[in-house]
Amino acid sequence: MNGFRHRAAIDLRLLGEGQRSWVMAGIMAIMLFLTVLAGALGLGVARSASGIDRQLAGQLTVQLVEPDAAVRDARAAALVAAIARVPGVTRVRAADRAELAALLKPWLGDVGLDPELPLPVLIDVTAARDVTGAVTAAARRIAPQAQVDGSARWLAPVRGLLATLGWLAIGLVLVIAAATAGVALLVARAGLDTHRDTIDVLHMLGSTDLQVARLLQRRIARDTLLGGAIGTLAALALVALFQTRLALTGSEVLGGATLLAIDWTLLVLLPIGFALLATVATRLTVLHTLGRKL
Amino acid sequence: MANIVHFENVGLRYGTGPETLTDVSFTLAEGGFYFLTGPSGAGKTSLLKLLYLAQRPTRGVVRLFGEDAGALPRVRLPGLRRRIGVVFQDFRLLPQLSAYDNVALPLRVAGMRESEIEAPVMEMLAWVGLSARVTARPPTLSGGEQQRIAIARAVIARPEILVADEPTGNVDPEMADRLLHLFSALNRLGTTIVVATHDLHVIGRIPQAHLMRVEKGRLVDPTGLLRHPPGAA
Numbered sequence: 370m371n372g373f374r375h376r377a378a379i380d381l382r383l384l385g386e387g388q389r390s391w392v393m394a395g396i397m398a399i400m401l402f403l404t405v406l407a408g409a410l411g412l413g414v415a416r417s418a419s420g421i422d423r424q425l426a427g428q429l430t431v432q433l434v435e436p437d438a439a440v441r442d443a444r445a446a447a448l449v450a451a452i453a454r455v456p457g458v459t460r461v462r463a464a465d466r467a468e469l470a471a472l473l474k475p476w477l478g479d480v481g482l483d484p485e486l487p488l489p490v491l492i493d494v495t496a497a498r499d500v501t502g503a504v505t506a507a508a509r510r511i512a513p514q515a516q517v518d519g520s521a522r523w524l525a526p527v528r529g530l531l532a533t534l535g536w537l538a539i540g541l542v543l544v545i546a547a548a549t550a551g552v553a554l555l556v557a558r559a560g561l562d563t564h565r566d567t568i569d570v571l572h573m574l575g576s577t578d579l580q581v582a583r584l585l586q587r588r589i590a591r592d593t594l595l596g597g598a599i600g601t602l603a604a605l606a607l608v609a610l611f612q613t614r615l616a617l618t619g620s621e622v623l624g625g626a627t628l629l630a631i632d633w634t635l636l637v638l639l640p641i642g643f644a645l646l647a648t649v650a651t652r653l654t655v656l657h658t659l660g661r662k663l
Numbered sequence: 664m665a666n667i668v669h670f671e672n673v674g675l676r677y678g679t680g681p682e683t684l685t686d687v688s689f690t691l692a693e694g695g696f697y698f699l700t701g702p703s704g705a706g707k708t709s710l711l712k713l714l715y716l717a718q719r720p721t722r723g724v725v726r727l728f729g730e731d732a733g734a735l736p737r738v739r740l741p742g743l744r745r746r747i748g749v750v751f752q753d754f755r756l757l758p759q760l761s762a763y764d765n766v767a768l769p770l771r772v773a774g775m776r777e778s779e780i781e782a783p784v785m786e787m788l789a790w791v792g793l794s795a796r797v798t799a800r801p802p803t804l805s806g807g808e809q810q811r812i813a814i815a816r817a818v819i820a821r822p823e824i825l826v827a828d829e830p831t832g833n834v835d836p837e838m839a840d841r842l843l844h845l846f847s848a849l850n851r852l853g854t855t856i857v858v859a860t861h862d863l864h865v866i867g868r869i870p871q872a873h874l875m876r877v878e879k880g881r882l883v884d885p886t887g888l889l890r891h892p893p894g895a896a
């Protein structure tokens with residue numbers, strides 16, 4: 370191990386010890402800053418979307434309009450009992466008159482509810498999975514005119530927007546990854562040029578192209594990791610700030626965007642992935658360029 | 664003795680210029696000691712470049728260790744180059760490395776472990792009289808000191824062929840003698856030696872050496888002895 374470390378030290382000295390490529394490190398800091406932000410956006414969006422999906426699947430409202438109060442109350446009780454027996458349903462609850470009045474208040478004003486006003490039956494159903502079909506069937510058997518709505522149906526356009534945002538984030542990460550590979554390619558070519566004399570001598574002493582590639586790879590990996598770490602830290606700080614602000618909104622949709630431990634881990638792995646990418650791009654560039662020489 | 668190098672009607676042209684080497688044919692026997700002489704610009708360095716695989720012939724055949732150097736795929740070159748030690752006319756030491764690291768380079772390239780490297784490198788530096796300059800970088804060394812580092816680097820990995828281009832050009836006669844002594848010691852151990860030089864004094868020091876002369880890109884070989892050495896296979 371000590372021998373290896375010593376060899377790595379020699380390798381770095383071969384290309385000039387102090388000549389750390391700040392350009393590469395700087396560019397990588399920016400790249401990783403953007404990538405981690407895009408990645409966090411993508412992951413947050415995915416979290417939020419899956420939260421909505423769970424709600425879309427598990428929240429139903431059964432509505433029944435029945436002018437006759439006695440019939441209405443009987444049917445309501447029957448519906449609640451029938452729906453409760455549907456497998457997967459965890460909670461069934463009919464809204465009482467006071468709740469309905471509260472719901473209607475914005476439309477009817479403070480005049481209070483006329484006791485004679487026929488109100489619809491509203492039954493909230495919560496389920497562990499998508500039970501729309503089974504609940505609809507159960508409700509229709511009791512009251513053919515019953516209407517079953519996904520109560521979170523209004524979330525569907527939001528869900529669509531989130532999906533678009535998710536694709537956008539994935540696209541951004543891919544574009545930045547491609548740009549990173551491109552930068553690595555340019556830096557590798559410049560490195561071959563700058564160190565041409567050294568590389569010529571190494572070849573004359575019997576170095577293989579792979580050995581030469583490894584010299585440049587090591588250097589680029591080191592600069593990429595350094596710059597990438599800085600960019601990633603900055604981006605993570607920003608993401609953490611956003612996360613606390615999201616939590617403060619108390620919004621269910623926005624709050625659903627809270628990142629989990631696995632998400633943070635993925636974000637931290639991004640600079641390592643990018644360093645690997647830059648290393649591979651360097652290796653291919655060097656082997657390709659040298660392969661065309663004598 | 665087997666032939667280690669064989670040139671057959673070799674021509675070399677740089678770019679689109681005139682031929683620098685024309686119809687060069689000769690055979691080197693394994694374990695031989697050869698001097699290559701000729702006026703400046705005659706093509707000595709060019710001939711050596713073909714020998715140490717820095718150039719491929721424009722035409723003709725160069726055979727090294729029985730392999731056709733002109734047709735060898737790139738991946739095979741490092742293996743052959745490791746069997747050849749070179750003292751470049753302009754040294755080509757790496758200025759960013761210490762004398763020690765320059766001399767150790769061929770061993771590191773060959774993948775030797777650090778623990779196996781130190782003793783031979785120190786021994787080699789002692790041999791060329793530079794034990795005191797182990798950590799010095801080439802730009803801080805005199806021309807003669809740099810030349811000795813270049814020679815140490817060329818021989819450290821025990822090459823089968825040692826190619827030296829004006830290896831005594833920058834050293835005093837005493838050091839020249841010492842270096843020639845090193846070369847002939849290596850030669851006795853079986854290394855084939857090819858030395859390009861103008862220095863008659865140097866040539867006179869190795870009586871058993873063969874002489875090759877290049878003039879205007881052609882090998883002067885009136886008797887055909889270089890082309891068909893006696894006893895060659």
Ligand SMILES: Nc1ncnc2c1ncn2[C@@H]1O[C@H](COP(=O)(O)OP(=O)(O)OP(=O)(O)O)[C@@H](O)[C@H]1O
Binds near residue numbers: 702705706707752
């Ligand atoms: N890389 C090159 N490109 C173009 N021409 C070259 C190149 N190297 C050498 N030449 C030309 O080839 C000819 C022979 O040069 P070479 O270096 O082989 O001579 P030399 O015998 O080694 O001379 P010297 O004794 O001065 O070292 C010269 O005319 C030189 O200008």
Ligand SMILES: [Mg+2]
Binds near residue numbers: 707708709752828
């Ligand atoms: Mg020359």
